[in-house]
Structures are given as structure tokens and as C-alpha cells.
Amino acid sequence: MEETQLKRIANFLLSNIPIGDGVINEKRVKVFSGKLAVEALCSPLYLQKCKKGVPITNEKEALEVLSNLLEEGFYVKCKRSGNTRYFEPDVSREFTKEGFYTWVYEGSQWMTILGGVLLLLLAMTFVMFPLWPYTVRNGVWYLGMLAVGFIVFIMFLGVVRLILFVITFxxxxxxxxxxxxxxxxxxFFESFVPLYEWHNSSVENVKSKRE
Structure with a gap:
């Protein structure tokens, strides 16, 4: 199986299966369940998102692909040390649904690199703020004051609504x-709708949203 295909599958798994935090030899690691990995590769979502990957139609094919990823070192097998988040290395090289695995592969680094470049550009932009044209600096100052004014308005509104509630209570x-x-x-706009509401109905709405 080609390395590019394996990377596509590994990227899919990183994004679409639950990954927990674990500890191996005092080092934090990302841990996932073999069962969830098999289920993810057998799901319709895999065929939708990984069209250029290896076609997988059943559990046996999924186990073969996951075994290839294990052999190529994308992740390593581990075993739980009791009912805790601590794990120990597992010398077995067989991929099983019952096993746990820790990621070695970290996925595509393009987003991390892009984020670092944007952060650097943003820092340089603010460092060179005194060199900006006067009209631009003036515009930024007004935008900053507008943002501060909005925050103060929200705080004031929060105090007013609390006073109104205490009085009407x-x-x-x-x-x-x-x-x-x-x-x-x-x-944003939904935060200001409706204008007012009785206390009991407000609580019921919050509960229904959470459910």
C-alpha cells in the first residue's frame, strides 16, 4: 500500500474517531480504541471523505488496513494499566479491535505552519504600528474604541437586566x-431576541436547548 494512501487514512482517523489523553512513561500521548477505528473505516463517512484512499467494504479489510498502519509506525499498540489513563507499551504487533493504540503520526503540519506564519505577521504588523499612515492608525483607534464601547455596553446591559429581574421577582x-x-x-443577533421573557420560560428554553 502506498504511503500517500496510508497518510490519507491516518488523517481521516485523526479527524473522525474519539481520541483520549493518556500517559506512557510519564509522557502524555493520544490514545484511541481499535474498535472505534474499525467502525470509522467501515462507515459511509470514510467513503465520502477518503475517496482517494483504499476502498473498504467490510471489517476484515478495515483490520488489514489498520494493521498496515501499525506496521508502518503511524501508531503503536499499548495496554491500559488498571482502570486509569496510564498505559504501558504492548510488544504485540497485531491489530485487534480490543486493543488500544497511541498516535505517533501527528497529521498534516500545514495548518500549524500557516498559523505560525500568520501569528508572526500579526506581531510584526503591530510592532510597525508607528509607521502606519495616519489615516489607518486613526481608523484602527476608532475601531478599538468602538470595541471597548461595545464591551462596556454589554456589561451595563447585564447590570440593568439583573436589577430589572430582582425588582420584578x-x-x-x-x-x-x-x-x-x-x-x-x-x-450574535439571537442574543437580543426576544426582548424579554418570564423567568420560568427562560429556564425551560435553556433546558430544551441542552437536551
Missing amino acids: FALPPGIWLFPNLFEDVG
């Missing part, structure tokens, strides 16, 4: 929340 129980979704995990 005693005057009009169970109390009214102004912008009930303001601090919820929703989109």
Missing part, C-alpha cells in the same frame, strides 16, 4: 429577564 413573580438569551450560547 418581588413585584411580578416569577420575574422578568430582559434579553434572556444575552449570555446564552447562541448567535
